[in-house]
Amino acid sequence: MVVEQPKVEAPKIKAKPKNTWEIKDRVYYLKNRYKPLSYSIKTSNLYWFDPEKGYEREIKYCQNQRTCFVDEMKGDQRLEHIVFRSGVLFVEKEKTTLQKFLSLYHPLKDKLFYEYKPVEIASNQIDRLELEADAILMARQMDIDLAEAIMRVEKGSNVSNMSSKEIKRDLLLFARNNPDLFLELANDDNVVLRNFGIKAVEENILKLSSDQRYFLWGSNNRKIMTVPFDEHPYTALAHWFKTDEGMEVYTQIEKRIN
Template sequence: METKTKVPKIEKNWQIKDRTYMLTGGKAPLSWTIQSKHTARKPLLWFDEELGEQREIRYASNQKSLFVDEQKGNATLAHVVFLDGILEVPKHQQSLQKLLSLYHPKAGEIWTEIDEEAEAMDEVDNIEFELEALNLVKSLDIEHLEAVMRTELGSAVANMSTKELKRDAYLFAKKDPELFIEVSKDEDIKLRNLANRAVERGIIELTDDNTIFRFANGKKIMQVPFDQNPYGALAQYFKTDPGVDLMKSITKKLS
């Protein structure tokens, strides 16, 4: 009676399916042959933690196992060749797949498996992020959009028309939807934008060294804490009792 070979832990979640492999680093030579058997000059070994020993690897198309100590009879050796940087391995070639995915010491270094399911999931996530970002552009009020775009364009937003602002917001949302969503959901972004607009319109002033906000008459509003963004600091000040009154006054003057 034939003894059933124990399945190594590394194969615990192995799935039987067609697999595609690609050379890393954008390499795509007409052909690229990888080492597929152990020799004294060029070792090809896998350390079996369960057995506590190195095991010789030899890929043979007529053998179920990659390990020499489990192979029986004559071994039909076969070359493993990438063509134009790609190697497609059907699901019935399990030993070759396992060599390329699990056991070869160069797996993940010289080549990598193309996980089409994972790539599809990533693409779906990217599309959904993009849709969410584009819908945000459509739903946000113009003041909020201006606040978001100020993080990208700086003070240039002050001279843009509504159409120009929306156009650039759509472009930003399409280019980097995840960042657009993150910025638009920043609870302080509208307050920072208000601070920027107030300085641009001359309602308040920021000293040249970015350390003090003051009114146009020179009266000090607040000292910017060390190592903080001045507009971020003023946004936080707007949340205090005296800051709320200032924020209301600025909002009224800007309207």
């Protein structure tokens, strides 16, 4: 009788991650355009969480060491000051340890200072410009009712006294200067319904009670809806217009509104 021996699989060797660090000169800036004559940042008693090892490792920058990890250092540890001059620090490509200390491990990176990355900045600028272009194009093609509704969110009751050309002008400026909010409002159907409700009140077709708890017919003071507690009256009215009862009232108002 032959007894088969269990096969033992050879352990798989994990491929070492590729070194993606680019050797180049790097420039660092203090955030918020802070530009003192000189500014030193902390270089010791710092910790960085190592996701591979699963614990925090102490880091410091020493001129005579090839690593910034204390547990990998050998011999004397001569601490080196890191000083920004007029808010800027230029680090030559030969100082890889310092660059990695600043770009990868320092706990204040992107909080107190940041690495200047022109490609990343250009990419962000392109995204922003494309967003502005989308917003402006939508504003140019937008009908006046939706334009008025959006500008009422931005300017309030002043919109009632503006001409259509003034609304269109301010809409284009709003789209250019705040494209995120503009696109959000343009895709929110409640904005149009809120504006519809406001116009109905302005033209005395509806009334809002003094305590802002009820909407009533302007002609006979008959209550049509109660505003839920802690909700904006016109937001509540916009939601109510979507109900069966609200749609009937909406149709009646639509026939009478100018």
